[in-house]
Amino acid sequence: MNAFAAAEKNGRAAALQKELEDLFTSQNKSSSKDTTSIPAAYLRVTVQV
Amino acid sequence: MNAPANPNKALWEKGDFTRIAATMRESGEALVGQLGIEKGMKVLDLGCGDGTTALPAAKLGADVLGVDIAQNLVDAGNRRAQEMGLTNCRFQQGDATDLRDLPDHSFDLVVSIFGAMFAPRPNEVAKEMVRVTRPGGRIVMGNWIPGDPTLVAQILKISSAYTPPPPEGFVSPMAWGMENQVIERFTAAGVAPEKISFSKETFTSIAPAHLPRWWMISEPTTARR
DSSP: OOHHHHHHHTTOHHHHHHHHHHHHHHHOOOSSTTEEEEEEEEEEEEEEO | OOOOOOTHHHHHHHSOHHHHHGGGHHHHHHHHHTTTOOTTOEEEEETOTTTTTHHHHHHTTOEEEEEESOHHHHHHHHHHHHHTTOTTEEEEEOBTTBOTTSOTTOEEEEEEESSGGGSSOHHHHHHHHHHHEEEEEEEEEEEEOTTOSSHHHHHHHHHHTTSOOOOTTOOOGGGGGSHHHHHHHHHHTTOOGGGEEEEEEEEEEEEETTHHHHHHHHOGGGGOO
C-alpha cells in the first residue's frame, strides 16, 4: 500500500504531506525560487565479471 | 514451474514515474559519461524506466537494451528513443529476477541505476546480472543508501511511519545500499569479493519549484522501506 493511501485511511494524509513538504524545502539547494534542486547520495557499485 | 509474479509491476505502472525521471536527466547523462561507454558496446539497462541512462548510453554509440517491469515506462522509453532518432536503443518489458529471454554473457556492461534494487529476491537479481554479463565485462549499480540524511532515504523513512509493517520475510530494497549486503549477494552469484568496488556519489533532481507535490503523488517508492 502506498504511504498516502495508508495515511488517508488513518486520517493522517495532511500530516504526511506536511512532513514531506518540509523535507523538500529543507533539502532544496536551489538559489532560484522558480527551481527545485535536490541532491541525494547513492552507493555506486562496480562489479568486474 | 514459473517464477512467482513480480509484485512491483502494478506498483510501478500505477504512478507516473516519467515526471520524476524528467528531473533526473542531467545527473543520468553525467553518470553515463563516467562509465567508459564506447561505440558498439552492448549495454543492458536493467530497471531502465523511460531511459534516463539508457538513452545517453545510446547517444554515445552503444547498442542498448532497456528492460523494465512496467510496460508504461517501456512504452515511454521507446517513444523517447524514436523522438531522438536513436535506432540503437530499444526497450522491452522484463523482470530483473528472471531474464530468461537474454542469453548468457551477452552484454559488455549491465547498468542498473535505482532500478534492480527495487526488485524482489535480490540474490536472483545478482545472479541474473552476472549471468548476462560477458567475462571481462562490468556491472554498475546505483543504489540509495539506508539512513542517509539526503532526500530519498528520508522520504522512505517518513513514509514508513505511515504504512503498515511489511510482511514477515520482507527484504528492504535499501539493503542494496549496504556494502556488506552487496558483497554477499554478488559473491553468492560467483563473483570474487575483490572484484566488487564502491563509491558514494550524488544524484541531483532538478525541476520547477512545484516538484514536491507531484513527486509525492507520483513516487511509487513511498510504499517501500
